[in-house]
Amino acid sequence: MKDVTPVVDGWKLRLPGGGTGAGPGDGPLGPGTAGGQDTVAAAVPGCVHTDLLAAGLLADPFLDRNEQDAAWVGRTDWTYETALPAHTTGHERSDLVFDGLDTVAEITLGGRRLGATRNMHRSHRFDVTADRSAIAGTALTVAFTSAYTEAERVRSLVGERPNSYPEPFQYIRKMACSFGWDWGPTLVTAGIWKPVRLEHWSTARLAGVTPQVTVAAGTGRVEAGIVLERTAAGAGRPLTIRLRVGETVTETAVPAEADRATAVAEIADPDLWWPHGYGRQPLYDCEVTLLDPAAPAGELDRWQRRVGFRTVTLDTSPDEHGTAFTLAVNGTPVFARGVNWIPDDALPTRIDAARYRRRLQQAVDAGVDLVRVWGGGIYESDDFYDACDELGLLVWQDFLFACAAYPEEQPLRSEIEAEARENVARLAPHPSLALWNGNNENLWGFRDWEWEDALAGDSWGEGYYLGLLARVVAETDPTRPYWAGSPWSGSWDHHPNDPRHGTAHSWEVWNRTDYTDYRDSVPRFVAEFGWQAPPAYATARRAVSDDPLTPDSPGMLHHQKAADGNGKLTRGLARHFPLPADFDTWHYLTQVNQARAVATGIEHWRSHWPVCAGTVVWQLNDCWPVTSWAAVDGDERPKPLYHELKRLYADRLVTVQPRPDGLVAALVNQTAQDWTGTAVLCRVAVDGAVLAEVRLPFTAAPRTVAEVALPAQVLPADGSGKELLTVRAGELRAFWFPVRDKDFGYPEPGWDLDLAVHPDGSAAVTVTARTLLRDLLLQADRLGPGVTADTGLTTLLPGESVTITVRGWEVPSSDAAAAALYCVNTAVREGDAGVAL
Incomplete structure (x- = not known):
C-alpha cells in the first residue's frame, strides 16, 4: 500500500536581506526589527503575509491604510526551507508532492534542482527516488519569485493586453483578485498554500480518478475513468481495479502495460440528490482500490470520495x-436563487472547513440554492464543495478568467489546459457542481470595453472560452453543461x-441610474447585479480608527475600492432620501438602499418566471472589511441585505409589480404544492386607517407565479404622500408606496419597547408600533461587537409588533436597545442637514 508522510513541520521563511531590510524601499523589516534573525517560523500551508503577521513583522493590512505599507511583500522574492522528515521505506518509488504553490517557485532538494512551477491553481509532483538514501534531514528549499516579476516577464514575451485594473494579473496563473479589485485589497501573496507530502509506492499508483455519475431509466451509473502510473517493475503486470459505490462492488481487470482503465458500477433506483428545498441530499461513498x-x-493504492446521483441539464x-x-435538476426546471462567491479572505490560507461551513450555512439560511464561484478567485478546496454537497447548494464554477484579455500563447496556454483538466477531474465527484463557466465578463469586454481595437488582432482568450475549455469539459466530465462566459448570449x-439571450450582467443601474430601472428589462438569467453598502458599524469601527468616522474620512475611503x-x-x-444629517444616518440609509435595490431586482425578475430563470446577487461575502456589494461583511456580520434575502429567496413571495395595464400582486410559488388562499388588498392611510379593502381568491400552481390585478379602489392616489398599499397572503405581506421616501409624509416615529431575557441568555426585544414605522432596524452590533439579531428591516403599521431575538448581549438594557x-x-x-459626503 502507498505510504504517505506529510511535510508539515520545521518550515522556516527566509527574510530578505537576512532580516535587516525589506527589499524595495524601507519597509517593516528595517534594521533591527527582526532582531537579527535570518528566518522566522513558517506555517505550511500558509503564505508570506500570514507568517510575517505571526512573527510580528507586518501590521494587519486589513486595518486603516496598512495595506499600503504591505505592498513591498508582493514585490519581494521569498524562500521557504525545511529538512525532510526521517522515513524508512521499502517502496520502489518516492515522490514529493505539492498540492499547491503560490505561484512562481523553484524547488531544490539537497541542492539538486527538482523543478519549477508557475501556476497557483494546480498540483506538482517530483520524483525523489534518487535522493532517498539521504532523504531524512535533507534540506528542501522552495524559492519564490515575486508574482510581479513573472507577470511582467510574460507580458514582455506576449505583448500588452487590456484589462479592467492597472495590475498584470492576466499574465500569471494566480488568484487575480490578490492584485486588488473594486472590493478587495492589493495583497499579492506567495507561499506553500496547500499541503506537501512524500508518497512512497511500488508497482503502480492511481494517478487520476474521474467518476462520471449519471442517472437514466431509474439506474444510477458511476463510470470511473482511471489513469495509472507504473514503476519499471510494475510495467508488465496485470492489475485489478475494485470500484465500490455504496454497497455495490465491481472489479475490472487492467491488462499489463495499460495505463488507463474504466470501471463501472450500476445502482438500481438510487436515492436522488436535490438542491435544498427540492428534496434530500443523499451521498454515496465511492472508493477505487x-x-x-x-x-x-x-492493495497498492486507494481513492475515496462521495458522489450523488442526479442529472443537471x-x-x-x-x-x-x-x-x-x-x-x-432531475428534470425539474429551477429558478436559481443565487449569490456570487469571492474568496472569503484576501489571504485564503486562513479559510478552513469550519469557516466555509459557516458562510455556506448562512447562504442556505437565506434561501440561496446556487453559489457562483467567480472567475477572479480560486478553485475552492474540497471542504467548500463538500459543504455544498451536504447542504444542497448548486455550484456554478467559473474557470479562472476575469475582466481582462488573456494571451493564448505559451507559456500560459499549456498551464491553462493542465489547470483545467486537473480541476475538472478533481471536482467531478461533487453532485453540487452544476455548471462550468468559461470566464467572467471577458467576451463582453472584448465587444464593449474598447478591447477589439487595442488588441489589433492579438489573442485575448476567445480560443479558451469557445474552444479549449469546452473541449476539456467534454472530454473530462461531459455529465455537466459548459457555458462560454458570463455574460454570454450563446453566439x-x-x-x-443581450438580456434576451443567455446570461446577463446588470451593472448600468448601479453605475448610472436608479434601482427602479431594474424593472425595465426581463433578462433570461441575471448572473450579476448588486448595490453597495458599508459594512456593519462594528466592522467599520474595528477596521478604521478615523476620529471622527465619516463617509469620506481617510480610512473609510481606503476601504472603498470602487x-x-x-x-x-x-x-x-439622493434619488430617494434627503441628505442624511450625520454619519450614523448615512450608514443606516445606505444599508437600507442596498436592501431596497436588490429587492427591487429580485422581486421583479422572480415575478417573470419562467422567462427569467435565475438571479445571482453580487455578492454573498467579503474578503476583508470594506464597503462593498456583500450581504455578509468581512467580519462575518450580516448586513440588512442578508436578512432581506431570506424574504426575497423564500419558497413563497408576495410582491407588487407594475405591468403595462397597471399594478398587480404577483404570488411566487416555488414549492411543489399548490398555494391557495385569499389575497387581502388594503389602501391604508399614513395613520394606519384602512381606507379600502378587497379580498380576492388566488391559486398559484407548483413552481409558478400567479398574478392578481389590483382593483382601482385599493390603489393609492398617484403622487400621494399620505397613503400606501398593502397586500397580504397568509403570513406574507408586500407594501407599495406611491412616492419616494423624501416625498412621503412619514409621521414622527413612535413605539413601545419590551425587553425579556431568556434562560439561555438570549434576549427578546419586542417593538410595538404606535405609528407607521418604515424599515425599522435594530443594529445589534451597536450593542456590542459580538451581539447578533435574527431580524432585519421590518415595516410596521400602527398596533403591529415585531419580536427580535438578540444573542451575545452581556448587559441587556431597554435604553440601549x-x-x-x-x-x-x-x-x-x-x-437635509447634510453630512459631508
Whole structure:
C-alpha cells in the first residue's frame, strides 16, 4: 500500500536581506526589527503575509491604510526551507508532492534542482527516488519569485493586453483578485498554500480518478475513468481495479502495460440528490482500490470520495422571448436563487472547513440554492464543495478568467489546459457542481470595453472560452453543461450582454441610474447585479480608527475600492432620501438602499418566471472589511441585505409589480404544492386607517407565479404622500408606496419597547408600533461587537409588533436597545442637514 508522510513541520521563511531590510524601499523589516534573525517560523500551508503577521513583522493590512505599507511583500522574492522528515521505506518509488504553490517557485532538494512551477491553481509532483538514501534531514528549499516579476516577464514575451485594473494579473496563473479589485485589497501573496507530502509506492499508483455519475431509466451509473502510473517493475503486470459505490462492488481487470482503465458500477433506483428545498441530499461513498493480484498484500493504492446521483441539464432553446438559460435538476426546471462567491479572505490560507461551513450555512439560511464561484478567485478546496454537497447548494464554477484579455500563447496556454483538466477531474465527484463557466465578463469586454481595437488582432482568450475549455469539459466530465462566459448570449449573432439571450450582467443601474430601472428589462438569467453598502458599524469601527468616522474620512475611503463608489452611494441616496444629517444616518440609509435595490431586482425578475430563470446577487461575502456589494461583511456580520434575502429567496413571495395595464400582486410559488388562499388588498392611510379593502381568491400552481390585478379602489392616489398599499397572503405581506421616501409624509416615529431575557441568555426585544414605522432596524452590533439579531428591516403599521431575538448581549438594557433602533421616519424627518459626503 502507498505510504504517505506529510511535510508539515520545521518550515522556516527566509527574510530578505537576512532580516535587516525589506527589499524595495524601507519597509517593516528595517534594521533591527527582526532582531537579527535570518528566518522566522513558517506555517505550511500558509503564505508570506500570514507568517510575517505571526512573527510580528507586518501590521494587519486589513486595518486603516496598512495595506499600503504591505505592498513591498508582493514585490519581494521569498524562500521557504525545511529538512525532510526521517522515513524508512521499502517502496520502489518516492515522490514529493505539492498540492499547491503560490505561484512562481523553484524547488531544490539537497541542492539538486527538482523543478519549477508557475501556476497557483494546480498540483506538482517530483520524483525523489534518487535522493532517498539521504532523504531524512535533507534540506528542501522552495524559492519564490515575486508574482510581479513573472507577470511582467510574460507580458514582455506576449505583448500588452487590456484589462479592467492597472495590475498584470492576466499574465500569471494566480488568484487575480490578490492584485486588488473594486472590493478587495492589493495583497499579492506567495507561499506553500496547500499541503506537501512524500508518497512512497511500488508497482503502480492511481494517478487520476474521474467518476462520471449519471442517472437514466431509474439506474444510477458511476463510470470511473482511471489513469495509472507504473514503476519499471510494475510495467508488465496485470492489475485489478475494485470500484465500490455504496454497497455495490465491481472489479475490472487492467491488462499489463495499460495505463488507463474504466470501471463501472450500476445502482438500481438510487436515492436522488436535490438542491435544498427540492428534496434530500443523499451521498454515496465511492472508493477505487488498485490491486496487484500477484502481491501478498495486494492493495497498492486507494481513492475515496462521495458522489450523488442526479442529472443537471441546461435549457438554451430559442423561444418567443429570445434564448432560454434554465437549469434543470432531475428534470425539474429551477429558478436559481443565487449569490456570487469571492474568496472569503484576501489571504485564503486562513479559510478552513469550519469557516466555509459557516458562510455556506448562512447562504442556505437565506434561501440561496446556487453559489457562483467567480472567475477572479480560486478553485475552492474540497471542504467548500463538500459543504455544498451536504447542504444542497448548486455550484456554478467559473474557470479562472476575469475582466481582462488573456494571451493564448505559451507559456500560459499549456498551464491553462493542465489547470483545467486537473480541476475538472478533481471536482467531478461533487453532485453540487452544476455548471462550468468559461470566464467572467471577458467576451463582453472584448465587444464593449474598447478591447477589439487595442488588441489589433492579438489573442485575448476567445480560443479558451469557445474552444479549449469546452473541449476539456467534454472530454473530462461531459455529465455537466459548459457555458462560454458570463455574460454570454450563446453566439456572436447577439451582443454578449443581450438580456434576451443567455446570461446577463446588470451593472448600468448601479453605475448610472436608479434601482427602479431594474424593472425595465426581463433578462433570461441575471448572473450579476448588486448595490453597495458599508459594512456593519462594528466592522467599520474595528477596521478604521478615523476620529471622527465619516463617509469620506481617510480610512473609510481606503476601504472603498470602487471607482467613485461613495459618489454612486450618494446619488443613489439622493434619488430617494434627503441628505442624511450625520454619519450614523448615512450608514443606516445606505444599508437600507442596498436592501431596497436588490429587492427591487429580485422581486421583479422572480415575478417573470419562467422567462427569467435565475438571479445571482453580487455578492454573498467579503474578503476583508470594506464597503462593498456583500450581504455578509468581512467580519462575518450580516448586513440588512442578508436578512432581506431570506424574504426575497423564500419558497413563497408576495410582491407588487407594475405591468403595462397597471399594478398587480404577483404570488411566487416555488414549492411543489399548490398555494391557495385569499389575497387581502388594503389602501391604508399614513395613520394606519384602512381606507379600502378587497379580498380576492388566488391559486398559484407548483413552481409558478400567479398574478392578481389590483382593483382601482385599493390603489393609492398617484403622487400621494399620505397613503400606501398593502397586500397580504397568509403570513406574507408586500407594501407599495406611491412616492419616494423624501416625498412621503412619514409621521414622527413612535413605539413601545419590551425587553425579556431568556434562560439561555438570549434576549427578546419586542417593538410595538404606535405609528407607521418604515424599515425599522435594530443594529445589534451597536450593542456590542459580538451581539447578533435574527431580524432585519421590518415595516410596521400602527398596533403591529415585531419580536427580535438578540444573542451575545452581556448587559441587556431597554435604553440601549432603543438607542440601537433606526427607521426611515427619523432619517427623512431629520434629513437635509447634510453630512459631508
